[in-house]
Amino acid sequence: MSNTVLTIANLHAELRAGRKTGPGILRNVSLTVHQGEMHGLVGESGAGKSMIARAILGILPRSILISDGSIDCLGRQMVGLADSDRRKILGRDISLIPQDPLTALNPARRIGAQMTDVMRLHLGWSRARAHDAALALLNEVHIRDAEAVLRRYPHELSGGMRQRVLIATAFACEPKLIIADEPTTALDVTVQKQILRLLREMQNRHGTAILLVTHDLGVVAKMCRSLSVIHSGMIVEQGEVSDIVTRPEHAFTRALFAATPRYDRPADALSPVPGEVVRELEEKAATFDRARAGLS
Amino acid sequence: MxxxxxxxxxxxxxxxxxxxxxxxxxxxxxxxxxxxxxxxxxxxxxxxxxxxxxxxxxxxxxxxxxxxxxxxVTGDFGTSISLRQNVVSLILSRLPATLELAAAATALAVALGVVFAVLGIMWSRRFPEKIIDGFNGVVLAIPDFIWALAFILLFGVLFPLAPISGRIDPRIEFEFVTNFYFVEALLRGEIAVLADLFAHGWMPALALGLPLAAIITRVLKGSLDQAMVEDYVTMARVKGFGRLRIVVGEALQNAAIPALTITGVQFTFLVGGTVLIEKIFSYPGIGNLAIDAVINRDLPLIQGLIVTFAVIFIFVNLSVDMMYALLNPRLRHG
Structure with missing residues (x-):
């Protein structure tokens, strides 16, 4: 019995249109998350980090096809898993902390209903029992007057409060793995720090493994023990945070470190990451379009 | 408030x-x-x-x-010239029949519209969705009175399944206290009377409701389609909920708002439609009364009826506005 909760091996994903497949979105991605650890997945916009998160959850857009490789989560193969089997795992063993707390809660449903539904579905709890559990979870994420918050609608809460609610909900069924997809990107800078601290605190208490997807190497350096750096759909560097911070091997990682803003440097000393993911992708897409045009 | x-x-x-x-x-x-x-x-x-x-x-x-x-302003709308009766009591005696017919047609339209919109989304991008869309397009193009005539020919003449005229079989011996026959029979538990009201009412109600049902299907399906790509729908998928639960439990309430707007607007057409439908089915409501009043140039009756229709429209618009607050919590306390 190994202590890994997530093993991604040689994952390839491609854009497809009809029977024709296009450029690789993910190329030979391998990644391991161990029990109870926080693993950082870092990369620029468009590098493919959210695609990895979506591939694990099985919510990739229809136009993206996993062409090769495997995603092993708690001994189950997630690639090609039947929908009915996947639904038993999602929410129960794997959960998600979304990027934008403002849109991730249903505006028409009360907070309480949106927190308890997942416990009632997977754990078969009664309304009353799930309600009590939701109260305890809200207390854990330091929301005062939890009873009243459960009766509120999302628009009555601030962005930071909503993200606290979503974090609490992610821990509701005591999952083995939580995917946090840029959990602070949509938040105010002053709130970001509190949310990260909260995430850390919750992880320590519950011992849940977390895959932290972010573009911010500074966040990973503070939060995670291990990390993977992704660039243009490929993992370019992987290992212990302490090793990589002191001796980054890949030029891209060094560039990412250089681009991380620091308070002890003047703002105009900002050095952007050289090269453009977007242009590379556009070139790939253009090639794909030409191939498709030739097909029709 | x-x-x-x-x-x-x-x-x-x-x-x-x-x-x-x-x-x-x-x-x-x-x-x-x-x-x-x-x-x-x-x-x-x-x-x-x-x-x-x-x-x-x-x-x-x-x-x-x-x-x-x-x-x-004192509530006296005069005397009908052709029927020699007080206009207000005449309208009040016929209004319940029309209200029951319109309510039944609306209920049918909403039920059919919601069911087919949800089914269409359940089968989204698969073959059955195309059948629903195609069928819906046909229904959208057929007005209520054509349905009425088609039903009479089909279920009254070709396969005589149901009575094609009137509201209730005159041989039924039952003393109604009010003119809300359906509501009263329901409250008093008269199964036989209810059955006869159903037999008389389903054809006019369906004829009136089908065009509205098609409109609701189209609008609701469109807004459901948009709601299904919202982040909170993705969250529900990631929580492990099935598609039906997501469509009905997460998307429907948010998607219902545009459908409600169009239903409110189209309801006025539905009430207007009662005029022809009631005539075709000899249904004793105010629509039927209105046609006779116009033919006879019964000025006091026409005026009374128009004011009645106007009151109905105003009331419906008011209810639609209040239902927005019910569907969208952001509109409450505001």
Whole structure:
């Protein structure tokens, strides 16, 4: 019995249109998350980090096809898993902390209903029992007057409060793995720090493994023990945070470190990451379009 | 809420005054003379003038309006010229039949519309969705009275399944206290009476409701389609909920708002549709009454009926506005 909760091996994903497949979105991605650890997945916009998160959850857009490789989560193969089997795992063993707390809660449903539904579905709890559990979870994420918050609608809460609610909900069924997809990107800078601290605190208490997807190497350096750096759909560097911070091997990682803003440097000393993911992708897409045009 | 209702009441009063003036003038300037409909051929000019004076039709339109309006504000809408009955009691005795028919048609339309929109989304991007869309397009193109005639030919003549005229079998011996037959039979638990009301009512209700059902299907399906890509829907998928639960439990309430708007607007067409449908099925409601009133140039009855229809429209619009707050929590307390 190994202590890994997530093993991604040689994952390839491609854009497809009809029977024709296009450029690789993910190329030979391998990644391991161990029990109870926080693993950082870092990369620029468009590098493919959210695609990895979506591939694990099985919510990739229809136009993206996993062409090769495997995603092993708690001994189950997630690639090609039947929908009915996947639904038993999602929410129960794997959960998600979304990027934008403002849109991730249903505006028409009360907070309480949106927190308890997942416990009632997977754990078969009664309304009353799930309600009590939701109260305890809200207390854990330091929301005062939890009873009243459960009766509120999302628009009555601030962005930071909503993200606290979503974090609490992610821990509701005591999952083995939580995917946090840029959990602070949509938040105010002053709130970001509190949310990260909260995430850390919750992880320590519950011992849940977390895959932290972010573009911010500074966040990973503070939060995670291990990390993977992704660039243009490929993992370019992987290992212990302490090793990589002191001796980054890949030029891209060094560039990412250089681009991380620091308070002890003047703002105009900002050095952007050289090269453009977007242009590379556009070139790939253009090639794909030409191939498709030739097909029709 | 109080201020909101007060504002709406003032708006409603102004609307009613406007409607009353327009209708009053219109029925008097269009060709056709109520007196000509009542006299026997060869009546003398003096008799005609006497009748004209009796009904006050010899006065100016302005004078006639103020006389009528003066009585109307006290609840007196005069006497029907053709039926020789009090207009208010005549309308009140026929109104329940129309309200029940319109309510049944709307309920059918909403039920069918929601079911087919949800089914269409369940089968999204698969073959059955195309069948629903195609069928819906056909239903959208057929007006209510064509359905009425088709039903009569199909279920009344070709396969005589159900009665094609009236509201209830006259042989049924049952003393109604009110004219809300359906509601009353339901409350008093009269199964046999209910069954007969159903047998008479399903064809006109379905004919009236089908065009609205098709509109609701199309609008609701479109807004459901948009709601299904929202982040909170993705969250529900990631929580492990099945597709039906997500469509009905997460997306439907948010998607219902545009559908409600269009239902409110189209409901006025549905009420207007009762005029023809009631005539086709000899259904004793105010629509049927309105056609007779127009044919007979029964001015007091026409005016009373138009005001009644206006009150119904105002009431429906008010209910639609209140339902927005029910569907969208962001509109409450505001």
């Amino acid at each position: 109080g201020a909101f209702l007060l504002r709406r009441a003032v708006e409603a009063a102004l609307t009613l005054i406007g409607v009353a003036i327009v209708v009053f003038v219109l029925v008097r300037v269009v060709p056709g003379d109520p007196i000509a409909m009542m006299i026997s051929p060869g009546a003398s000019e003096a008799d005609i003038q006497a009748l004209r004076a009796l009904y006050g039709l010899d006065k100016s339109i302005l004078a006639q309006f103020f006389i009528w309006a003066g009585h109307a």
